[in-house]
Amino acid sequence: MTFTPQANADGSATMQQGLSTVSATVFGPREPRAQSRGMLLHDRAFLSVEVGEAAWAQQGGSKRSRGDKRLTEVAAAIRDTFEPVVMLQLYPRTEISVYIQVLGSDGGILSTAINATTLALIDAGVAMADYITSLSIGLHLTQPLLDLSGPEESDIPHLVVACLPATGKITLATLETRIHVDRFEDMLDVGVEGCRVLHAEMQAEVRQRTTTIVERMQMGQGTTAAVTA
Amino acid sequence: MDMDANEQSYNYAELDPEESGSLERQITTPGEVVTSAKEFMRGHGTLLDASGENVVATVAGTVERVNKLVSVKSVKSRYNPEKGDLVVGRITERRKVESDALKMREFLAEGDLRNGQLTIVPASLIRRLKTHFYTLPPPCGPQGVDVILGVNGYIWVCLGSGPGSDKERATQGGGGGTSDGFDNELVYSDKNDIIPPPSRQAISRVCALIQTFARYSIPLTETLLMSAYEWCRHNGLEETGVVLSRALEKQLLEEIVGIVDTDE
Numbered sequence: 001m002t003f004t005p006q007a008n009a010d011g012s013a014t015m016q017q018g019l020s021t022v023s024a025t026v027f028g029p030r031e032p033r034a035q036s037r038g039m040l041l042h043d044r045a046f047l048s049v050e051v052g053e054a055a056w057a058q059q060g061g062s063k064r065s066r067g068d069k070r071l072t073e074v075a076a077a078i079r080d081t082f083e084p085v086v087m088l089q090l091y092p093r094t095e096i097s098v099y100i101q102v103l104g105s106d107g108g109i110l111s112t113a114i115n116a117t118t119l120a121l122i123d124a125g126v127a128m129a130d131y132i133t134s135l136s137i138g139l140h141l142t143q144p145l146l147d148l149s150g151p152e153e154s155d156i157p158h159l160v161v162a163c164l165p166a167t168g169k170i171t172l173a174t175l176e177t178r179i180h181v182d183r184f185e186d187m188l189d190v191g192v193e194g195c196r197v198l199h200a201e202m203q204a205e206v207r208q209r210t211t212t213i214v215e216r217m218q219m220g221q222g223t224t225a226a227v228t229a
Numbered sequence: 230m231d232m233d234a235n236e237q238s239y240n241y242a243e244l245d246p247e248e249s250g251s252l253e254r255q256i257t258t259p260g261e262v263v264t265s266a267k268e269f270m271r272g273h274g275t276l277l278d279a280s281g282e283n284v285v286a287t288v289a290g291t292v293e294r295v296n297k298l299v300s301v302k303s304v305k306s307r308y309n310p311e312k313g314d315l316v317v318g319r320i321t322e323r324r325k326v327e328s329d330a331l332k333m334r335e336f337l338a339e340g341d342l343r344n345g346q347l348t349i350v351p352a353s354l355i356r357r358l359k360t361h362f363y364t365l366p367p368p369c370g371p372q373g374v375d376v377i378l379g380v381n382g383y384i385w386v387c388l389g390s391g392p393g394s395d396k397e398r399a400t401q402g403g404g405g406g407t408s409d410g411f412d413n414e415l416v417y418s419d420k421n422d423i424i425p426p427p428s429r430q431a432i433s434r435v436c437a438l439i440q441t442f443a444r445y446s447i448p449l450t451e452t453l454l455m456s457a458y459e460w461c462r463h464n465g466l467e468e469t470g471v472v473l474s475r476a477l478e479k480q481l482l483e484e485i486v487g488i489v490d491t492d493e
């Protein structure tokens with residue numbers, strides 16, 4: 001989990017979960033670009049999310065282009081996840097763009113991307129009601145498993161959960177395979193628990209970074225007098 | 230203000246309505262409860278949670294309070310314009326409605342900044358000060374270097390107009406004031422003077438220094454820039470390239486700003 005300062009972006013972060021690495025870059029709130037001006041909303045901002053995947057991200061080198069259906073789905077899921085949490089009404093007539101690059105793909109791309117986006121939005125200073133943290137949960141026989149890798153993900157039924165850790169509200173739960181309804185609740189509980197742990201980690205990282213910046217801002221101020229003396 | 234161990238710790242203490250001001254450097258991140266005391270009004274960067282009892286932060290930053298108003302100031306955010314701000318503008322698009330264009334021309338003209346280069350930093354690194362026009366005097370290039378710090382994070386670095394310059398130019402008309410009292414021809418001229426190589430070197434060195442400080446979130450001031458430039462001269466870096474190596478950068482930050490731990 002790192003904040004990766006990118007020169008022109010308002011905020012950016014890279015998240016690594018297992019062998020999956022995803023970087024998220026946030027621009028905005030800004031005036032909508034010419035191509036997305038039609039989406040402008042008069043009373044709030046709109047989120048635009050684009051997901052790309054690096055050519056080397058996947059084993060076997062099968063390249064997915066930007067228009068790939070799976071990536072578009074990920075983008076839509078991220079947009080829907082963040083829309084209720086980001087305080088869009090504070091930034092009317094603007095666009096907040098999130099660009100996501102999958103740098104290494106080994107399962108759990110959606111949840112890694114959601115976590116990276118949370119950090120990047122916080123880094124950009126965009127107001128949010130809470131963090132959103134996300135994890136994938138698999139099911140082996142009756143045992144729920146957290147944070148699946150690529151091979152695991154393709155073999156066992158799994159669920160992706162994103163939640164607001166403070167209230168435990170779930171903003172996203174997607175299931176691509178069928179599971180027994182009795183198992184669902186267990187998986188969800190484990191997932192929310194995992195999201196809380198993740199939240200603590202992310203919070204510590206954000207705090208540390210914020211503290212550093214606050215210190216730096218004061219440092220420059222305090223030392224100028226000393227330097228001239 | 231000094232940061233002592235207490236203030237840096239992660240332990241979170243709720244705001245005490247009786248105590249005022251002492252916790253102004255408290256750091257919070259989104260979703261954290263800032264206070265549950267009823268007597269506070271909530272300001273920017275805060276939100277009332279679902280239960281309606283707690284004031285919750287929505288951005289990562291410092292908690293600030295003025296009397297009963299509690300707000301959270303983000304450490305990094307987009308530029309929020311205020312009246313009286315000096316900004317450096319860049320034309321990205323022209324709207325071709327005739328009346329608009331004419332009205333703008335009353336106040337501004339294209340190409341009124343010249344003889345230099347633009348460099349952009351996060352807007353939070355530039356404070357609102359009494360003056361945003363600096364002149365770094367002649368050891369910094371044969372004619373000195375002028376710096377215009379726009380509060381929006383745009384910085385114009387250009388050839389100095391101090392006593393060493395060969396043209397008597399109107400100095401402070403660049404940003405956006407009305408042009409009364411200045412020589413319009415010169416202020417709004419878009420012709421560059423011929424700039425000798427040493428001056429060019431000085432201008433680009435100042436830009437490189439500004440970017441270095443920006444990377445480490447150090448707010449810019451005149452004295453900081455001057456002492457950094459002096460430091461470069463002192464260390465015999467005048468003839469080398471303007472971009473500092475990692476080691477030199479570390480040394481600069483340590484000696485000028487006092488930051489030791491720069492591993493990010």
